[in-house]
Amino acid sequence: MLKTNVNLEEMSQKEAIDYLKESVQPEIGAIPAYLLGDPTVYDIEHKKVFLKTWLFVGHESEIPKKNDFITRDVAGYSVIISRGADGEIRGLYNMCTHRGMKLCRADAGNKTMFTCPYHGFNFKNNGDCVGVPLQKDIYGEDLDKSRLGLYKIRIESYKGLLFGTWNDEAEPLEEFLGEFKWYVDILAGRAEMEVLGPPQRFIIHSNWKIGADNFVGDSYHTMVTHGSIAKLGMVPSATYSKKGYQIYTDHGHGLNLGTPNPDFAFPEELREEYKSNLTEEQYEVLSNLKNMIGNIFPNLSFLISHTKVKGQLISNTSVRLWRPVGVDKMEVITWFLIEKNASEDWKRRSRESFVLTFSPSGIFEQDDTEVFTDITAAASGTMPLVKQLTFNYTMGLHRKPVEDFTGPGVAFDDKFTEANQRNFYRYWLDLMTK
Ligand code: FES
Numbered sequence: 001m002l003k004t005n006v007n008l009e010e011m012s013q014k015e016a017i018d019y020l021k022e023s024v025q026p027e028i029g030a031i032p033a034y035l036l037g038d039p040t041v042y043d044i045e046h047k048k049v050f051l052k053t054w055l056f057v058g059h060e061s062e063i064p065k066k067n068d069f070i071t072r073d074v075a076g077y078s079v080i081i082s083r084g085a086d087g088e089i090r091g092l093y094n095m096c097t098h099r100g101m102k103l104c105r106a107d108a109g110n111k112t113m114f115t116c117p118y119h120g121f122n123f124k125n126n127g128d129c130v131g132v133p134l135q136k137d138i139y140g141e142d143l144d145k146s147r148l149g150l151y152k153i154r155i156e157s158y159k160g161l162l163f164g165t166w167n168d169e170a171e172p173l174e175e176f177l178g179e180f181k182w183y184v185d186i187l188a189g190r191a192e193m194e195v196l197g198p199p200q201r202f203i204i205h206s207n208w209k210i211g212a213d214n215f216v217g218d219s220y221h222t223m224v225t226h227g228s229i230a231k232l233g234m235v236p237s238a239t240y241s242k243k244g245y246q247i248y249t250d251h252g253h254g255l256n257l258g259t260p261n262p263d264f265a266f267p268e269e270l271r272e273e274y275k276s277n278l279t280e281e282q283y284e285v286l287s288n289l290k291n292m293i294g295n296i297f298p299n300l301s302f303l304i305s306h307t308k309v310k311g312q313l314i315s316n317t318s319v320r321l322w323r324p325v326g327v328d329k330m331e332v333i334t335w336f337l338i339e340k341n342a343s344e345d346w347k348r349r350s351r352e353s354f355v356l357t358f359s360p361s362g363i364f365e366q367d368d369t370e371v372f373t374d375i376t377a378a379a380s381g382t383m384p385l386v387k388q389l390t391f392n393y394t395m396g397l398h399r400k401p402v403e404d405f406t407g408p409g410v411a412f413d414d415k416f417t418e419a420n421q422r423n424f425y426r427y428w429l430d431l432m433t434k
């Protein structure tokens with residue numbers, strides 16, 4: 001139990017940060033409930049986490065052609081992600097430099113030029129301001145359009161996954177991903193991948209960290225929360241989620257590898273493509289994969305899931321963003337990824353398995369959403385007890401990592417441990433208290 005008389009909302013930011021240092025103790029597996037429901041924590045997170053780190057914005061295949069664009073939210077601010085006439089992908093702050101109007105209100109499209117709906121300034125899709133209505137007449141010779149270009153946000157890409165950050169000081173994306181790239185290669189770089197359809201979006205009443213925590217390390221819930229899946233025969237047994245490895249790397253990233261799997265659940269015809277994109281060790285992992293569930297810090301979770309649909313084992317791959325829109329609310333945005341060169345039949349079956357399991361209407365998704373919203377409700381509000389309770393994250397504290405796992409990072413040889421959640425909160429705390 002924590003102190004009884006603490007009210008973060010009455011503290012200065014410095015005092016609140018000191019209290020975080022004192023009360024959040026990932027090393028001993030003690031994570032307070034108030035982190036999931038306290039508005040002050042949420043405000044500090046916005047500044048210290050979401051305005052500082054790389055955040056996922058989309059997949060390159062969403063803007064395949066010149067002049068394609070999508071608009072996405074990056075830490076609460078709208079950004080136009082545009083592929084210019086030169087093929088380069090840029091991030092433009094979706095705010096007109098004249099008076100601040102939102103320049104583009106569409107989710108996606110193809111445009112060489114954006115015209116502001118307020119006074120009609122024109123901007124090229126590389127951000128240059130190129131047109132001002134009645135310029136000569138009303139400004140004379142004095143207006144320098146070269147100073148009115150749109151503000152650019154840093155966008156970098158790894159294996160087709162696009163990330164943006166408002167932090168000019170942030171390390172390059174590849175450094176931020178670090179050793180975790182080895183696993184991202186399997187997820188998104190094993191073959192030419194593309195997003196099928198627009199991302200699916202829905203709002204749930206949950207703190208964003210519950211989703212990240214669940215995907216980064218909580219294999220333990222599968223046999224209970226998703227027990228009905230085993231009963232339906234879509235997975236082999238209710239304890240199938242224990243076998244495999246839990247692995248974490250620097251910067252709070254982590255994943256769970258379900259293995260072994262006697263059946264290859266990917267398209268047979270792509271074996272050569274996989275081999276040419278992966279190292280031998282990565283290909284070995286892919287060949288034996290039963291599932292792969294993880295989280296790229298802070299809020300991009302991913303999943304390769306295998307299920308039996310109409311008696312046939314098939315994999316589906318998705319990434320999902322837990323986008324915070326309030327302390328107790330997030331938008332879940334899910335992209336379904338697929339091997340571009342797979343047969344149409346395989347693609348159809350993989351999509352069907354995704355829709356049945358992890359799409360917004362899928363049974364796994366529904367199961368998890370119930371849990372996320374109930375936890376958030378119980379950890380929110382001003383009742384003194386919710387400010388004092390600490391959750392137990394001690395599972396696996398007694399275990400040593402294995403030395404002989406083939407991939408990088410710190411690996412444990414079955415998935416029922418909370419090492420990854422402790423690693424997630426360790427890095428979160430580092431950022432929060434910097
Ligand atoms: Fe955009 Fe004036 S605010 S043209």
Ligand code: FE
Pocket residue numbers: 214221222225226364368
């Ligand atoms: Fe789940």
